[in-house]
Amino acid sequence: MSSSTNSHSGDEKACTIAPGQVLEASQATTEQLLRHAVELARQGVRKRAGGPFGAVIVRKLPASEHSGKQFVEILASGHNCVLKTQDPTAHAEMVVLREAAQRLKRRNLSDCELYTSCFPCAMCYGAIWWAKIPRFWYASRSEDAAGAGFDDARIYECLRGTGHADLRGEHVTIAEHHEPFEEYLDALKHGLSELY
């Protein structure tokens, strides 16, 4: 399912970004990582893997005691793979988030940062949130994506309660609907520290 890729097409800029690599954090590094995300997006289109979106996720390493310099380690990089995998959730951000969590063997990625070729859709924004990533960088804005026909804006409109709600949710109350929450709260009382 994951789609880490570090292969290079002939005409692209020299790029050595690969999982495991350590880079010094700087404005130049931020731009380098965003350029790499954009290059991955291009590669995804060329491979017909999915939409024109790429992402890179890094882990912030503890600052060097001697120099005070900050370094980041590349955890995962990839592009949209919806077409290649026929998984409608395989957006670039999802692909790298899942791969990074697998690599670190933990769901909490609060020491990580994400670089994406374009502002994330609502699904990916939510996923970044749940992974507890505090900050992400993006190169293209939602409006740029909309200009290429990607209708993230309509999801945002639905979530904002503006415009027509294309995706309808029907509320049906059943007697036992609250039981899972009660069971969860009870587990919390009995020593469970966190469960989601």
Added chain:
Amino acid sequence: MSSSTNSHSGDEKACTIAPGQVLEASQATTEQLLRHAVELARQGVRKRAGGPFGAVIVRKLPASEHSGKQFVEILASGHNCVLKTQDPTAHAEMVVLREAAQRLKRRNLSDCELYTSCFPCAMCYGAIWWAKIPRFWYASRSEDAAGAGFDDARIYECLRGTGHADLRGEHVTIAEHHEPFEEYLDALKHGLSELY
């Protein structure tokens, strides 16, 4: 990664809902599927697999020519597995969406419907959207989840532009940011029908 489960704990109601099963569509079936989603949510808590959320996804079968009756086939069912898998994206809805797409070998699930124990978070709402599912049913409301400490509401606030934006996105313009979109639009002009 998927977590289809049809096992039963001792005290639950008799339940025969399993992938592959065909049910006649009716109000009673809707409630039955929601009760099953709720039961899966309880099982998820008991197994310490993840948060108290469950979901079922069905495929609508063509209406019978003779009787005009509508039937649905169970494609996948599961619960939140974030803790079990250490995948921060493994919410119940994501788990069943991914499993259903894998089962059908296609990303377009527009002939499917989803039943979830609770109104989906922004990530899952977006995923349901991208899978082109036209309608979903839910048992508990976001407010019910919030009462148990699940802070989906804060994501929605960020997406709505209200309240404090806990998750910050930083926009950095790099010269080539629009190239993937151009490449995509060019591919569309040269015969590619759809790419995401």
